[in-house]
Amino acid sequence: MSEKEQIDTQPDVQVQVKNLVKHFVQRTGFLRRKPRIVRAVDGVSFDIRRRGTLGLVGESGCGKTTIGRCLLRLVEPTSGEVYFEGTNVLGLSGSRLRRLRRDMQIVFQNPYSSLDPRMSVLGIVGEPLQTHTSLSHGQIRDRVVELLERVGMSGDHIYRYPHEFSGGQLQRIAVARALALNPKFLVLDEPTAALDVSVQAQVIAQLMQLQRELELTYLFISHNLTLVHYLSDTIAVTYLGKIIEYAGADEVFDNPLHPYTQALMSATPSLDRELRQQRVMLSGGVPDPANPPPGCVFHPRCPRASDSCSHEEPQLVDVGNGHLVTCHL
């Protein structure tokens, strides 16, 4: 891990990730003797611009959720570097780390389990304020009301409990909580996956409005390619812990280069008739992250795999226009 505390960074880049790796070790086997290494994140690098949105998309086992948690150090990375506005996130500890938490926050996927069922809304949204500030009860209450109104909910709800609300409302409360300390960067981990389409629309609209008003930077994680495209400026496509394609949102959609991205796009059902294409059908499912294929991780399922694909791991290639691909082709 890097020893540097600060690095110079381009002015408009807020988050920088270099070679992030997270391996989970599971002990299996009869007497728990055989360790199994799950390569959840296997060398991931990207930048996020200030006030922009990076969409992280992939299927199960691709590591996108883990990446989000690593950035916030909810999970400690095995190796790699993460910089927030030049500061080395992974080198912080104690009170410095706690201070960082004010700037980087997260909204989780399941609103029903990310809010303590025994706490009132006031308690839930007020918790960050209680932890980091020395505001009085009255001041905290006022701020909570202000936050709720910002996410489009009435301040009358502060004494209610989570079970009295619908999924969409709960997610708004979760957003209010994340915004309590005026963060600059939000990780949105599948925030609408548990919600109906019409409610999803409300929450997404809310998030976009907040981004404009509060000048937030988003990392939007989802398995839904269409939704990611709608929200993001740039998209990173992940597969088995690696980023296999990275480009502007429209560029990825109009010009997918990696065979997996192409397959993902053709597999995603779409309401746009013009978009329907001949299916690129993949065989089998996503392999076990503990046992990734050698060489290019995608080669067993790749319709265009060649001989070298099973031996050499492809490197990230810049094909111009800010478009990066990891493929031999």
Added chain:
Amino acid sequence: MDQPLVEIRDLRLQFRTYAGIVHALNGIDLEIYERDMLGLVGETGCGKSMTGLAILRLVPRGGEIVSGSIRFRGEDLLTQPESYMQQIRGARIAMIFQDPSASLNPLFTIGQQLETVMRRHQQADKREMRDRALELSKVVELPDPARILDTYPHELSGGMKQRASIAIALSCGADLLIADEPTTDLDVTVQAQILDLLRRLRETQGVAILMITHDLAVVAETCRRVAVLYAGQVVESGPVDEVLYEAKHPYTRALLQASPRRSSRGQPLLAIPGTVPSGLQPLEGCAFGPRCPHAMETCAQPPPRVSVTPAHAVYCFLYDGSEER
């Protein structure tokens, strides 16, 4: 069109709960034809899963079908004794669910589970059943069919488990397969495989499919016909091309506008104000009325069924009479 395979008329279903009586289904009208692919689409609580369960009379405890009819090949299933239903389930009408792990017994191999179903409904000897099991595995495109028959569910991936449940469902030559969110828990690439399989099974096995889902895009790409449900009522039904691309009902339109797609980028996703009714109040008039931007006074009455085209029906006062507003 010829006689429907399944005809549901004015189906009403209620639940007794802690908080009162929930009106889950409020007069459902549906037709499913032979080799049809009907999508039943709606959001949480609209009653789509309940409708599927009602067809098989597998409504959970506390639920009661209070009126209506479900005709299968002309026979009203609601008037038949339980013994008749037991012959139907699995043999003539089968069902697969969102979580295949829930319908596969972890203690038995796939082959054993196939045989259990076959033994229940057909007289066949061991050898015939084994052959049929092998054939079924190939039909659902399970890799290495012979070996798969001897594996246990926990050794299979999500996609394979779902294929196995499809095989079990079709083992006795069902006429109708009810698929309740069969791909919701699967990865997108696997979903594409399964949906493709279901589409082809329609042709090769001659089975009609009732696809219950919340995903409009899935319906758009897979189904031939669609029925949109809201709060226990059908609000619009007809061929997919007509309903989804020339939507008439305000709810259908709102749902389509709220669904993101490639062309949505840069435009706001319109949300639907208000919330879905809880079902605790009995329904009078159009369920969507309170949230509808075009609501009128007459919407307090049950909306009429209007045929926009012979196959495309809308339940809305906006299209009453011959004028479209």
Added chain:
Amino acid sequence: MTVQREETPGQPRSAWSARFLEYGLMWRALRRDRLALISLVIIMIFIAGAIFAPWLAPYPDQGMGKANLGEKLDPPSSAHPLGTDDLGRDLLSRILLGSRPSLSIGLFVVGLAMLIGTPLGAIAGYFGGWIDQAIMRITDIFLSFPALLLAITISAALGASFFNAMLSISLTWWPWYTRLARAQTVSLKEQTFVEASRALGVPGFTIIRRHIIPNVLTPALVQATMDIGSAILMGAALSFVGLGVQLPKPDWGNMLNVARLYFNDGPWFAIFPGLAILLIAMCFNLLGDGVRDLLDPQSRRTG
């Protein structure tokens, strides 16, 4: 584009009315459970009897020990509704006054056990590692002794008195709560809302205090309600062997100890205190069952 506001039907709430409504719902649910309700009523009667014993007892001084040798072992009559004991003392008064130590042992013991055991278990479960190991091994040591035997041993070592009896029973009881709390904590730890608090930078002990303990309290409370009955039984057992309240002060256990000698001549002397113990223990058990069903979200859903 502005976003619509969410509207939830109902008036704005104050902190008090919100809590009130929560309990109101629980109360309504409890009313449905007849058995639990009857048990609750009976328990209330016993508690009231214990509190107001000096005023309710027809012969308070006899209750406290004054002998009345003229009326030794009289059967139940209008003067003595439950009869008299071996020293002629009114049994009703004895039982009423004896309910004080008997009931209070149950309540104090369980309260103390919960107070010590629950936080210990939460700490063990949340931090894991050597803290967990250390705490759980100590817990295991205590659990490896049969509870009654352990209580008797400690009590005998400390000397026979009411206070020592209470202390010794508490020492046998806290490990159960630690185990319970630890198991609950381990599963709670994985809940997203705990992760969310960590993401907010909330320190570990605060998370335990704010999030883990309140969520662990529910099963602990259910266990506690049922345990009170058992604690009362154990208290009676200790008094029975002479390690609790000492004669002439009344206690259901020590009364039984004497009563068994006179069973042939005056069975009521043994029956009534015994019945009291049986009744109170059973009622607490039934109440605990009711409370558990009540707080179990599954059973709340179906009508």
